Amino acid sequence: MKPSLAVAAGLLFSWPLAVAAQPVTGPYVGAGAGINLFHDTTTRGFRIHDDDIGFVGLGSLGWGFGNGIRAEVEGNYRESEIDRITGPTGRVGSSGYIRNYGVMGNALFDFDLSSFGIRPDGFMPYIGVGAGYAWTDIKNARLNIGGGGYRLDDSDGNFAYQAILGAAWGLGGAIPGLSVTSEVRYFSTLNPTLRLDRNPGATGAGVPGSLKPDNDNLSVLLGVRYALLAPRPAPAAVAAPVAPPSPSANARTYLVFFDWNRADLTSRAREIIGEAAQNARRASPTRIEVAGHADRSGTPQYNQRLSQRRAEVVASELVARGISREEIGVTAFGESRPLVPTADGVREQQNRRVEIVLR
Secondary structure, eight states: OOOHHHHHHHHHHHOTTTSSSOOOOOEEEEEEEEEEEOOOEETTTTEEOOOOOOEEEEEEEEEESSSEEEEEEEEEEEEEEOEEETTTTTTEEEEEEEEEEEEEEEEEEOOOGGGOOOOSSOEEEEEEEEEEEEEEEEEEEEEETTEOOOEEEEEEEEEEEEEEEEEEEEEETTTTTEEEEEEEEEEEOOOOOOOEEEEESOOOTTOOOOEEEOOOOOHHHHHHHHTTTTOOOOOOOOOSBBSSSSEEEEEEEEEOOTTTTTOOOHHHHHHHHHHHHHHHHHOOSSOOOEEEEESSSSSHHHHHHHHHHHHHHHHHHHHHHOGGGGGGEEEEEETSSSOOOOOTTTTOOOEEEEEEOOO
């Protein structure tokens, strides 16, 4: 029996949570493979049954726009074995294969769940739709109808469409830009017209010259996706106090730098925060300011959220180091206050920072 859509969705989200997704900006390539379930179809009095699990494979080339939207071109292939064919008089055939292959254009949207406490570089679900052109090919289907032998061995191309539900999981930064993906896809085409040829010999009465079967498929895939422009790990953060941004002679500023599009702390960043916390306990400042920043490689809206996440993770680390949360003021400036002015879209490591100011 075929799994239901709910079971397929369960397979999609049962991938281990120990890995982390990497958001896509710029060009990427992807590939996936898995199981395909072809829905039984009735056409002109005949029913094609497929009780077995088929195969699906695909490859894609796409572009991420940095705001959650992606566009891609996909090539795909599906194959299912025909279990039996029944007609008005019962079983009339039991062989053959159903194959689909084509090219699709897809539009996808990645969900930023940071407002729910889920980091974009953690679990990242996405949805998508696609349209294109695909060929339906039935091979080696033999039928015996009314004493006459027939062969269904034809292909036809039609408009194709699909819906995609997926999730991406990265590899914890071990390979920058590489993510594991898991997906459920509904794929279909307009009804193909497939010629029904008669073998030499007797002719069955009332046999149509062609069949127009439905073509509904449910696929479950595991795959990989690689962002071609993913940056290498950033240089180690700098711990030395820098010139204070305010006129107060007693203010001390510490800078914590981040990798591109990331809000997690490196071991060096934790050392910097530990030094700031130690000095805060010793000097008893009247105020501790934590301000997050981002470079200009994403949209202003995304960078504002990213700088907020960076500031929050630094504030949480200060609290873990013994600083009361009530003593910390957290602000986020997005890309509006760069240390190094750059053009829009430029990745600048010094602008991906959080400033800790002890006043």
